Amino acid sequence: MASKDPDDFALGKPERLFNLTCTLLYASEGLTKKQILQTVRGYDDEYKHGGDNSTLERKFERDKESLREIGIRIETEIPKHEDENNQVSTYRIKREGFSWPKNVKLTPKQLALLNLAAEAWAGGSLSTDASRGITKLRALGVVGQSSDIIGISPKIHTFEPSFKDIDFAIAESQVIQFDYRIPKTGEIQTRTLQPWLMRQIAGAWLVLGFDEMREAPRNFMLRRIVSKVRTVTEGRELRLFSAPEQSVIDAAVLELDEHARSQEAVLKITPGSEAWFRYELDLNPSRKDDSLRLNYHDLFVLAEQLREYADQIEVIEPKELAVLVQEGFRKVADLHG
């Protein structure tokens, strides 16, 4: 009990990671794995001199991964005159990669906005990363303050269970596979995707990526994924991809927008009805025409929106949409009969 503080505590993972970080920052020349395992608290007690330390080595590998997730990169260097012998590889953390740029300051208002951005994820898929990011930014010593955003409580919806896995796969460039329900036929297909980005349009999340089956960029709506998102392995390794240039991704994003602009529905709406109000036809009091032209990116999502207004909306074009709306109602009536 002769420690610096009478309170006992066990040396857990956070402490081990912290010790490792400090040591590798301090040792600017780098340390070999052996030196690390022998000297860093959290490993040293378990180190067997002249024995098998493979368990400990695996622990070190996992810790490296944990550090990377928090934003700390361990650099590995192999001395020039050596082959790839990891007994002599040295590990270190470069200071410039570790620290928040010195010349970048945040104002109280900016921190308040970032707080709000983090809160928007509360309970959502990215809340852990967002709140850890805020914790780090608070280390700048600034207190978030802005009267402009008092009384605003934004929440990003991510109700799709696949969101988190896809987000992770994008960040790690992992190829994924999932079962997808084709809305038109109800058929379920297994698709393999190199995911690039996620996008929310009118409340629905899409993932855009390179579809290996179609050999082209494709969008998938997360709510139509009817399985867990799986990673793909190659031998014993996870299959990774290299993401294309931003310009390729931007072009694929634009393509969907253009597709939406080229698709038009013509609707007839009962004047004065709720739908009339919803589509803001009331905002122009001189309006006599009861038809509305609407662009859409997904026929099935539009059909859902229109069904809310039951008989207040008549679909003139396209015929396919009219059929879809009606079939949906028929199915609902049958299922509740």
Next chain:
Amino acid sequence: MADEIKLNDADRFNLMLALTGLLVDGEEYTVEELVEHFKVPKKEIVKAVKMISYTDLMKSNQDGSYEVDYDDLREGFVSIRYTFSKAIDEVPRLSSRQASALAAGLVYLSSLPGLVDNSEIEELQKILASDDSTEKKKTVLIETVTRDSDLVAIREAMASGFSITCDYLNLRGETTLNRELEPLRIDSQGEVVYLRAWCPVNNDVRSFRLDRMRNAKPTANPISEAALGAELVDEIYTSSETDTVVTLEVDPEAYSLIYDFKPVEEPESVNKTVKRFKIHVGDVRNLGRVIARFGGAARVISPEIARQSVRDFALNALGERSSTTPKDAE
């Protein structure tokens, strides 16, 4: 409040990094100040400070790298001093995942018109992108379209503490003109923006969808004490004892219903994809539109009166039967 927050290993490590970054320049803080600043429970701050002080750089150096005064800590003061060398001497940068989560949150804020200044958001986006040492790609895009004229008027009223009047179309399709509301908070949930306001007629907090609102104008009536004292819960729909308990089954295409209505208990899985859960419904006659929109991906299991309401809605839409909704529906 802060005491409810639970930290895991990665959170604790992250907190240790942040605390060190804040404390390395030698300034003294009270534990309470740090609890307030980092919004974590007191015991986490104390534990993290102790753990930091236990850091050894190398086994050969028996001293810690950071020294904490334990007498001070017991009295609620925290300061850290280097004993010999600097290991962490600056604020740690964000991981690319942390930066992109915050960036995506900002994208969402900027997609809500009139709530925040977009030039400030852009500036922050640049900062977040520049902090990232790795190659940075946008991985989340959010697009929301909301009319902003009513929002601007409501925000004005909120800033000066006055009530508003507006025209409001309720779920039954009836419009109330010049309804007076005392605005408390703007809640955006995904693509829908709500005004949470005290309604002097009902003497209660209610949620109003902005897309059903017109002609919002600030009044000269200050927001009442009753409104300011009202409790704002996060759920948009609050239930009351007279509500009907309705059991639903949903396919993935309709999982959003689980979030729109707070289920009475955790949803159970019927099979790999179908989830079943119970919700409180104030008026089952409103269920038709909510369920029918999904075209079969959402189903009412019980009670029969709710099933019938959904069936009638669908049949009515098909023009096969007139709605059986009684004329006296509120």
